Amino acid sequence: MAKYSLKINGKTQQVDVDPSTPILWVLRDHLNMPGTKFGCGMAMCGACTVHLDGNAVRSCSLPVSAVGKSAITTIEGLSANGTHPVQKAWLEHDVAQCGYCQSGQIMSASALLKSNPNPTDEEIDAYMSGNICRCGTYLRIKEAIKAAAKK
Amino acid sequence: MKIQKNIDRRSFLKSSALAGGGMMLSFSWFSEAKAAEKVEALNLADQWSELAAYIKITPDNVVKILVPNPEFGQNVMTSLPMMVAEELDVDWKDVVVEMGTHDNVKYGPQFTGGSNSVRMYWKPLRNAGAAARQMLIEAAAQTWGVSATEITTKAGVLSHSSGKTAKYGEMAAKAATLTVPKEVRLKAPKDFSIVRNSKKNTEGLKVVTGKPLFGMDYRVDGMLIAMIQHPPAFGMKLKSFDATAAKKMPGIKDVFSFKLYDDGFEQAGFDTRTFNEMIAIVGNSTWEVMNARKKINAQWEAAGDLKETMMGRGGKTEKIVPGRLETTSLQFELMAEYAKKPAQQLRKDGDPEAAFKNAAQIIERTYNAPFLAHNTMEPMNFFAHVEADKALVAGPIQAPGWMEPTLIKLLNLPADKIEIQMTRMGGGFGRRAYAQYAYEAARISQKMKAPIHLIYTREDDMTYGIYRPMYTATYRAALDVNKNLIGFHVIGGGIPENPVHANRFPAGAVDNYLAEGWEIPSNITIGAFRAPRSNFNAAAEQSFLDEVAEAMGKDPIQMRLDLLKRAKENPVGKNNDYDASRYIGVLELLKEKSGWGKPENAGKKRGVAAYFCHASYAGHVVDMVMRDGQPYVESVTSAVDCGVVVNPDAARNMVQGAVVDGIGQSFYGALTHKDGVPEQNNFHNYRMIRHNEAPKKIDVHFVENDIDPTGLGEPPFPPVFGAVANALFKTTGKRYYNQPFMSEQSKS
Numbered sequence: 001m002a003k004y005s006l007k008i009n010g011k012t013q014q015v016d017v018d019p020s021t022p023i024l025w026v027l028r029d030h031l032n033m034p035g036t037k038f039g040c041g042m043a044m045c046g047a048c049t050v051h052l053d054g055n056a057v058r059s060c061s062l063p064v065s066a067v068g069k070s071a072i073t074t075i076e077g078l079s080a081n082g083t084h085p086v087q088k089a090w091l092e093h094d095v096a097q098c099g100y101c102q103s104g105q106i107m108s109a110s111a112l113l114k115s116n117p118n119p120t121d122e123e124i125d126a127y128m129s130g131n132i133c134r135c136g137t138y139l140r141i142k143e144a145i146k147a148a149a150k151k
Numbered sequence: 152m153k154i155q156k157n158i159d160r161r162s163f164l165k166s167s168a169l170a171g172g173g174m175m176l177s178f179s180w181f182s183e184a185k186a187a188e189k190v191e192a193l194n195l196a197d198q199w200s201e202l203a204a205y206i207k208i209t210p211d212n213v214v215k216i217l218v219p220n221p222e223f224g225q226n227v228m229t230s231l232p233m234m235v236a237e238e239l240d241v242d243w244k245d246v247v248v249e250m251g252t253h254d255n256v257k258y259g260p261q262f263t264g265g266s267n268s269v270r271m272y273w274k275p276l277r278n279a280g281a282a283a284r285q286m287l288i289e290a291a292a293q294t295w296g297v298s299a300t301e302i303t304t305k306a307g308v309l310s311h312s313s314g315k316t317a318k319y320g321e322m323a324a325k326a327a328t329l330t331v332p333k334e335v336r337l338k339a340p341k342d343f344s345i346v347r348n349s350k351k352n353t354e355g356l357k358v359v360t361g362k363p364l365f366g367m368d369y370r371v372d373g374m375l376i377a378m379i380q381h382p383p384a385f386g387m388k389l390k391s392f393d394a395t396a397a398k399k400m401p402g403i404k405d406v407f408s409f410k411l412y413d414d415g416f417e418q419a420g421f422d423t424r425t426f427n428e429m430i431a432i433v434g435n436s437t438w439e440v441m442n443a444r445k446k447i448n449a450q451w452e453a454a455g456d457l458k459e460t461m462m463g464r465g466g467k468t469e470k471i472v473p474g475r476l477e478t479t480s481l482q483f484e485l486m487a488e489y490a491k492k493p494a495q496q497l498r499k500d501g502d503p504e505a506a507f508k509n510a511a512q513i514i515e516r517t518y519n520a521p522f523l524a525h526n527t528m529e530p531m532n533f534f535a536h537v538e539a540d541k542a543l544v545a546g547p548i549q550a551p552g553w554m555e556p557t558l559i560k561l562l563n564l565p566a567d568k569i570e571i572q573m574t575r576m577g578g579g580f581g582r583r584a585y586a587q588y589a590y591e592a593a594r595i596s597q598k599m600k601a602p603i604h605l606i607y608t609r610e611d612d613m614t615y616g617i618y619r620p621m622y623t624a625t626y627r628a629a630l631d632v633n634k635n636l637i638g639f640h641v642i643g644g645g646i647p648e649n650p651v652h653a654n655r656f657p658a659g660a661v662d663n664y665l666a667e668g669w670e671i672p673s674n675i676t677i678g679a680f681r682a683p684r685s686n687f688n689a690a691a692e693q694s695f696l697d698e699v700a701e702a703m704g705k706d707p708i709q710m711r712l713d714l715l716k717r718a719k720e721n722p723v724g725k726n727n728d729y730d731a732s733r734y735i736g737v738l739e740l741l742k743e744k745s746g747w748g749k750p751e752n753a754g755k756k757r758g759v760a761a762y763f764c765h766a767s768y769a770g771h772v773v774d775m776v777m778r779d780g781q782p783y784v785e786s787v788t789s790a791v792d793c794g795v796v797v798n799p800d801a802a803r804n805m806v807q808g809a810v811v812d813g814i815g816q817s818f819y820g821a822l823t824h825k826d827g828v829p830e831q832n833n834f835h836n837y838r839m840i841r842h843n844e845a846p847k848k849i850d851v852h853f854v855e856n857d858i859d860p861t862g863l864g865e866p867p868f869p870p871v872f873g874a875v876a877n878a879l880f881k882t883t884g885k886r887y888y889n890q891p892f893m894s895e896q897s898k899s
């Protein structure tokens with residue numbers, strides 16, 4: 001066990017966990033923040049995507065010991081109540097089916113738009129390919145990303 | 152899968168008068184509703200007046216509609232309330248939605264599956280809305296001292312010709328004391344103002360803000376995390392284990408083995424038994440439990456043949472589950488062997504033997520498909536808190552009603568001491584109709600005397616069985632000298648289930664027809680997978696018809712239309728389970744919307760398929776190109792007849808999803824075995840369709856009619872496989888007979 005001071009969604013949070021504990025489980029089990037989802041545990045599905053200093057990372061494969069002073073943003077911290085342009089576009093396009101993959105999709109999409117405000121279809125495909133949607137909402141995700149890019 | 156088809160309206164109305172509040176699992180509201188109203192709604196817990204079981208109204212006119220069926224992405228949290236709101240005649244903006252509790256007496260079957268939610272509740276929920284509206288009118292009539300017939304309603308407001316008006320909320324308390332009317336009049340489809348008008352997902356805001364909605368998100372104070380270690384192979388069982396090291400790991404509470412069912416346990420139809428004895432690891436947190444599990448030193452041994460006692464509708468039966476350790480290549484060999492043996496005749500029309508004997512040309516093709524894992528994005532998991540005299544279980548489950556009798560037996564508790572809560576499901580596709588994971592959670596909680604949350608990792612989930620079965624089918628067509636189809640024969644089988652739907656098209660359209668089936672028992676457990684059996688049949692039959700059309704020198708759509716015309720005007724046999732007119736309607740719409748045969752589409756590599764299942768009709772035209780040396784589905788045109796479309800935009804989403812799913816499964820889906828061990832266990836070796844592989848465009852069109860809604864979750868899925876196979880032929884010049892298509896391609 002070791003003590004860590006983590007910057008999450010603008011707040012500093014203390015946890016006492018094994019250094020190998022992935023951020024995913026720190027968030028879900030220790031900080032009661034279940035918005036970040038578990039899908040595969042091996043960086044293959046993107047359900048657990050969060051931002052680390054603004055970049056999309058798979059929290060299931062990011063040990064707490066590797067975070068250091070970097071700032072983590074989760075779906076709960078993306079906006080106060082669903083007002084981030086990407087979240088708004090998701091609602092406008094009624095993207096979700098089961099919804100389980102969508103916090104990961106939104107975190108990937110918002111990181112993409114931050115680094116590339118006007119992505120082409122191919123750039124969206126390339127960036128988003130790490131995020132599986134078992135329900136097959138890929139077309140709406142792409143539409144929503146393009147709509148959010150215009151905002 | 153048999154479930155009660157229609158809830159008798161009278162018994163429903165009677166039962167709806169029962170009192171009942173219950174635990175609130177999830178509040179939901181509409182993103183377009185005014186924020187103040189939403190928040191107010193949450194603070195009005197004591198002020199709800201309950202009307203007709205599904206409806207609660209506050210004095211301030213907030214209308215809460217309870218949803219009987221669990222949500223797994225098919226949008227019932229929106230479409231079912233729309234049906235109530237339509238007949239209740241309220242402003243959609245005033246509606247909040249909540250998942251109902253599990254109560255089969257009050258709400259009927261509460262089963263999510265078989266594309267049945269809207270179909271099953273279409274009448275009961277509209278009846279409930281209409282009954283509540285009638286009660287509100289009656290309350291106003293009594294209050295105002297006027298005749299009920301003089302009162303009209305509009306958007307949650309009651310009006311009398313004298314000029315008196317009242318909001319529903321003002322009359323709700325009085326209305327709740329009145330008897331639920333026995334007869335109500337429902338709106339004609341032409342008068343619908345909510346149904347058929349797209350409404351946004353009522354849980355959309357919660358989804359995009361990461362609110363706890365899913366089983367995985369369920370937690371209570373003092374809850375422990377549990378995982379199971381199941382045998383590494385189908386056909387193996389636990390021999391012994393040493394947990395000394397695991398128990399010493401930080402955060403671990405206990406490691407023990409447990410039996411799911413006691414010896415001689417009588418399993419109901421959906422009580423699967425993939426493995427009966429497993430090791431449970433229980434601790435404080437997921438990561439600690441995962442790590443401790445790796446320290447368990449377990450020995451496994453061959454289980455041998457097992458006897459299962461099943462309690463079905465036909466009474467008690469005993470079934471022997473063979474103990475062999477299966478390997479995929481051998482499974483295919485075994486299937487090929489069985490395919491040559493005499494099989495069970497499922498249907499025979501005319502004289503198929505003579506037709507084939509006299510044929511000028513016979514076309515014979517065999518199609519194969521592997522096991523598929525459901526791979527719901529949310530892995531299996533369940534919460535359980537079993538105490539001496541009561542139990543609470545909560546989680547993602549498609550069939551809460553089927554769990555209850557089994558839990559009663561497992562826990563030895565009466566029904567009224569077992570509370571079942573349904574969470575939103577991160578996908579289901581049939582997998583969550585099999586509650587073994589919930590029973591495991593209950594067993595572990597019982598042993599721990601503590602609230603526990605059982606979590607499967609992706610590896611646990613993918614290697615646990617309940618797969619789509621492995622199938623094969625051989626189709627034969629007999630053509631006469633004029634290239635008329637004079638005979639049709641299908642023989643199909645699988646591990647462990649026969650896929651053939653004997654009474655489906657082209658049965659009814661061919662004079663001489665024979666359908667046969669066979670099965671090979673196996674210890675690999677299987678379950679319903681989005682359009683069970685149909686998802687294979689449509690692939691095989693629709694590719695075969697494409698080849699037959701080619702041999703007949705006919706356009707593939709025209710060939711189907713000609714056969715359907717025959718089935719419509721002069722059907723062969725009596726038990727054809729499809730409606731040829733609706734089938735024709737879908738093909739014609741598809742032809743029109745895809746511009747089939749139009750000069751501007753002449754250069755396209757197109758494949759077509761259409762299929763009937765779950766009471767609905769769906770077809771697709773798939774346009775394929777080669778991209779970076781690989782076939783790629785660039786765009787799709789879809790046509791569906793599912794009767795009245797309750798929530799059109801959400802319905803389009805569902806069809807688009809089914810198309811993407813179908814492309815993914817047919818291209819890549821496969822779960823194979825080596826000596827009983829699944830060869831895929833996570834997304835690095837089980838390939839799922841991804842963003843860049845999804846089509847750029849999927850245009851969805853619905854046949855417009857006033858038929859009561861039929862199914863939608865499943866019907867658009869099966870024909871994708873066939874349309875993809877047929878487009879592959881156009882693109883590559885090669886016919887694809889074995890799924891997954893991309894692995895066949897890489898072999899050749």
Ligand code: FES
Pocket residue numbers: 037038039040041042043044045046047048049058059060061
């Ligand atoms: S759970 Fe992290 S990528 Fe799948």
Ligand code: FES
Pocket residue numbers: 096097098099100101102132133134135136137224528577578
């Ligand atoms: S919406 Fe269900 S997995 Fe994406």
